[in-house]
Structure formats: structure tokens, C-alpha cells
Amino acid sequence: MRRIGELHPPLTRSLRILIATDAWRPQVNGVVRTLGRVTHELEAQGHHIEVIGPDRFRTVPCPTYPEIRLALMPGRRVARTIENFRPDCIHISTEGPIGRAARGWCLRHDHPFTTAYHTKFPEYVRARCAVPLAWSYAVVRRFHAPSTSVMVATDSIANELIAHGFSNIRRWSRGVDTEMFRPREKEFLNLPRPIHLYVGRVAVEKNIEAFLELDLPGSKLVVGDGPQLHELKRRYPDAHFAGEKHGEELARYYAAADLFVFPSRTDTFGLVLLEALASGLPVAAYPVPGPLDVIDGSGAGALDLDLGKAVEAARAIDPVRCRDLALEYSWAASARQFLGNLAA
Template sequence: MRILVVSDAWLPQVNGVVRTLDTLRSELQRVGHEVVMVTPERFRTVPCPTYPEIRLAVRPGPRVARLIEESQPCAIHIATEGPLGWAARRYCLRRRLPFTTAYHTRFPEYIKARFRVPLPLSYAVMRRFHSPSSRVMVATQGIETELERRGFHRIGRWSRGVDTEMFRPRPEAKGEGGPFAGLPRPIFLYVGRVAVEKNVAAFLALDLPGTKVVVGDGPQLDDLRRRHPEAHFAGAQFGEKLAWHYAAGDVFVFPSRTDTFGLVLLEALASGLPVAAYPVPGPLDVIGTSPVGRLDNDLGTAALAVLGTDPVLCRAHALDFSWAASTRQFIENLAPFEIICWKEPAPL
């Protein structure tokens, strides 16, 4: 099956959406599907306000239409609600082509955190975007319940996976040759974008022993470095280096209240780290009441509570999540809508 995926988020961006889609592409190809990616690299772009590393396509409609028509896919999946997503949605509606969407990011909460836009207004825009979708894919039951409460329909589950070969316990990473050698332990670790909606400041404000470490880059990085000279900022890390940094930590702290899943939770658990987080969608679904983490509105209490948790338990919990299962869910969400006839397209 030829599957066309439209996404405003793509390499070289580093975030959970990009890593999910890049892995999905590889997994789909591995099981014999052809994947066509429609991403910003094919378009003239401008920097996103407040996120200059994110590039937004300029007037993408005509080119999006050509790319869809040239590829003649069996299924169309629109992954994001940016300019490319809206252009693909508009084309599909005009041609009466079925398509699926995904709710990767809680944009209303992000926009409220940055620009104070009321949630009801932002959710109205999100409902409009997703309402024609044959299936709105979400990662967790918590997000599904929330979207249903806000008037979304035809929601399907599409969970996430973790590369358990790359992300694994590495006892040597905690030693003299590790990335945090010389830093006082325990190491309380955050990995992700350094941006206001990730609530990194709440993590850095905690009164914890040892060292707080931030791995990642983003628009808040310079400000937080100035405000928290006691913390260690390791910058953005990738691949084996990222896995090495995970394995060198003692507790993974996830301060976000707005993520729909939190792929980093699985990467930390697979690396043997217990998780401290708030009791919000994402952590509630991944951790729940498992002893591999503590969910508490007092994030400092949660972080101290899981210190010393058996890495074997954390690793075992992560092994329940696989990219193969995630990809099967994705395909199943497409299955009822995979046949698109290109011989006699509906008139514009």
C-alpha cells in the first residue's frame, strides 16, 4: 500500500512528533508499504514565531495538490495542523478523498501558555480541523477521553513505541567515563525541548539533592541557564549519545502538563530510570500506578520517592511498548479507508 503522510514537523527538528513519524516511516517500509512524506523540506518556508528552528511552508496549496496527485496514494494521513496539514485537508475535501489525522500535540494548551489564547477558541479550531477526518489517532486513553469531552469524534488509538536496543541500562555510563562524571549524585534528568510549554522551569526550581541535568535545546535555554547556574545543561543529544545520557541518570523528571504521550518516558524507562511526573494525561497512561514511577502534584516529592527503584522493573515496563505494535495500530486505523480511486477524481 502506498501511504502519503503530510507533516509540518520534520527533520532536522528534534521532538517526539518527528521521531515518531520517522520511525513510523521506517517500520511501514520494513513491512512492505511505500511511504511518501510531504514535509517542509519540499517548500519555501519561513521561521515559526517564537520557534525559529521550526519552518512553516509558505502558500503550500498548489504544490501539496501536485504531490498528492503525482503519488496517487492508497491512503492519506495528515499528521499536523500547520500550513501543510490545512492545505492537504482542503485538497482532500475538494476531491472528496478520505483521510486520517493525528492529535500529536495539545496545541490549545501550548498556545495558551505562549499567547494567552483562551482554550475554548483554540479547541474550536482543532475540532474544525479534525472533524472531517475518517479517524483521529491519539496515543492514550486519557487524551481520547479529553477529546471526546470536547466534542471530537471517530477517535482511534495509536500508541507509541521505544527502541529497546538503543535505550537500555548501561552501568558504565554512571562511572568515570560517563557524561556526568564529577557531578554530585543523584542525577535528576530532564530530556526534551527547553520551552515554556514543557514546564522545565518547574523542574529546575525543585529542591533536590545531587544535580539537576537538562538535555535538550530550545527557546528558553539561555534564560534558564542564567537563572539556574547550579544546574547542568548538556545541550541536545542524538542517537547513541542520547542513550548514553539517559543511562547515566538516576531519576527521570517529566515536568510537562501538556504532552499527549511523552515518548521520553519510554526511553527513560527502557534505560532503567524511574519516572517522576505530574498526574496528567501521558504519565497517567504510561506510568499509572506502576512502581516504576510516582505521579504527584508535588514533583519534588515524586522525584525523591522513586530514587533507588530497581532498573530491572523500569526496563520490563518499557518492553511492553514496541514500534511494531504501534505500526500495526496505525495501519488498522487506515484499513477501512485505504482504497482511493484516482481514475475519475471528483471535480474541483
């Protein structure tokens, strides 16, 4: 089997790329959407993609997050799939059972591989149970240490990982479908205005309470599903919860709102930021990785340690500026960057 280090291919060469991921359809999250769009772009360029996801295995619910299914003992099937596919490049997207099985195969066979840091796993663990960050970072750092490239979405996350002892960091940005997510008619939503929108998983690490606690005029709208949904519905009866939306319907929700509120402090990027901007929505967020990289200094949003002040400042922003910023991002560019990292 060829090794990545032996390839040195031009970007025009067709490659056999295997992606091992614990986050895959029918899950709905930023990791799944990123991998789905990038694999689509790579296949359009003539590359052959094999995705090993939890849909191929018997699974159990992830503790505290039953919407995510974890593969049971995936080692043999992962190994068999790799050996049958004979990949030129192997990319391990997540640190779960499938990712660990693929990593183990690569180490046993001395096959180079790349990884990605999609999720601030140590912070997510701390939000659910009292595990010190240093312990979790040690586990995650050990997982990524043999990788030839650890792909991250932003410079802020790269700097954080370097500070925690990671190496071989390479940038892998994100894109947005600016044809689907675009300004549209506002009449789709019949709620008091201004409509303040949140889109994403409804889970403790997303810090949605910081948004719902704000004293705002008009309406607060949450689009998404997750383990905290019923609790937040009960605690905030004045907010509107639309549930999980997809495709055109999701795009209409974005476009019909007036402002996007992003209360998370733990995202590595936040694809929803680009979707909101492409829909013409100013963004209000905390000055943390993700918003700092996408929004800061752009004039398309407002960042403040006081989220209420960020919302107030964002109301004055021209939607045209938001759309213009989103147009700078494309999935084609993201796929080219991903491919370059594989062949580096």
C-alpha cells in the first residue's frame, strides 16, 4: 500500500481518500455538514472517497448526548474496510471509537494519517462533569500526536492547541452555500420583531441560556434539537422553539429573522455564523474563537463580553455587509485546503 509521504501528488491527480468519523449522517451538526460538503467537492474533482461512519455499525447512545450514536467494537470492520479500499490518504475526523480504530490500524501498519480538531472536547467534558481540562487535553493531545497534520478551522484554535502542547497544526477553513442561504422575504415568520435567532444544537455547551436570559424587544427564536431542548422550553416559555430544520426550510428561518445571536464559548468555528451572514443577518457573539476569527473587524457583527451589548450594537449593521463577508467563503476553497493538507 502506498504511503502518504510517497505520493507528493499534484492536486489534479485522482486520489483514494478514506475518512473515518464518528460524526456522520443522519446526525445533524457542523462536523457532518463540513464532511458532507467537502466530500461532495472532492468527488466532483474526480477523487474517490470512502467514509467509515457509525451508520455501518451497531451503536449505543453517547452518555449525556443520546442523539449521537457510538459504534460498538468497530475495529475489525474498520480494518477490513481500509484494506479493501486501499486508500492513498487516510483522514481521521473524530476521537471516538471509529476514529480510534482507524488510528490503531494506521499505527500498526505504519501508515501516515491526518486528523481534525472539530470540537473542543475538553471543554465539552467539563461542561457535563467535573473533569479537569488538563486531563482531557492530555488525552486528546495523545490521540492527535502521531498525525502528520492536525487540521483546525481558525488561527485562534490553532494558537490554543499550540499552547496546550499540540504540533503539526494546519489550517482548514469552512465554506457556506450562498445560493441556499441568501436574503429572502421576511414574511415567512409571523413573530414580533425584531426576531433574534439562534440555530444549532440545543445542548449545555452551547450556552443558550445566556441568549434566553437577555431582556430583548421582539422575539427570541431557537432552531435546533438536542438534550437540553425540553428543559429550556420549560424554563423559558416566552421563547419560541422551532425544532430541527433542514435545507430550504432552514434557509427560510435564517432569512426571515433580523439578527443572529451566537452565545457559544466553546465552538471551534461555527458554520451557523456563515449561514447567518449569507442570509443577511448581523451576528452578536462573545469575543471567543470562532466569532473572533470570522466576525472581528469585519463590520458584519458585534462582539462583546456583555452579550446584550453585542446584540444592541449588531442591530445597526447593514445586512449587505453581512452578505458580502459570507461571499468570501466557499466550499471549493475549503476542499482544496483539505486536499493540500492530506498530501503535505
